[in-house]
Amino acid sequence: MDQLVLDLTPTPTPGFDNFLAEHNREIIAALNDASGERFVYLWGAPGCGKTHLLQAWIAHAERTGRAAIYLDAKTEHLPDFAREASFIAVDHVDDLTPDDQITLFSIYNSLKESGEGRLLMAGRLPPMRLPVRDDLRTRLGWGLVFQVKALSDDDKLAALKRHAAERQLAIPDDVFRYLLTHWRRDLSSLIDMLDTLDRYSLALQRPITVPLVKNILQTTRNDAP
DSSP, rough: OOOOOOOHHHHOOOOOOOOOOOHHHHHHHHOOOOOOOEEEEEEEEEEHHHHHHHHHHHHHHHHHTTEEEEEEESOOOOHHHHHHEEEEEEGGGGGGHHHHHHHHHHHHHHHHHTTEEEEEEEESEEEEEEEEOOHHHHHTTTEEEEEEEOOOHHHHHHHHHHHHHHTTOOOOOHHHHHHHHHHHHSSSHHHHHHHHHHHHHHTOOOOHHHHHHHHHHHHHHHHHO
């Protein structure tokens, strides 16, 4: 299973149209409201869709000609030039370093005082429970705060089928259900596994079936550190 395959099918860009919003319609409405609250904080368990929403929001801002930037506090420091953007999304605020907490606090205040620009932030916990400095914690609770509701298994099944259709993958229902019960529970991991199945299916010239999934899951677990 080590054969490499060129993946010619682009991964769909996160957007509001490919986010299952059955339990989060209020969030989508707030993020699309051009005249609404300028400061929004999203919280919820890993895998509930926060990153998707932040990236969709930035992509929408860029399509409308706004200077926008997505920042992931888990993997990068917040650059000082971020304040030059009018739409700023900061993901994983739980992981902000002390210096980055100061930077975000400054960005928040600059936007507030200017009366322009918007700031969307996300973390695992509600504002008052975040492990950040007190003044930043207070700022995060000033605007709109939403809990991103986790998807049910039926929601995840619908999302997996949509992703497979977008990538033109022929996958039987028993494969989807097997993944839901034998692989990681968050949607991003499930979708990543679909893409892995696609690559191995092409490499081995075999259809995507439950036996193939079992082999790949076993290989993945054996290779895990």
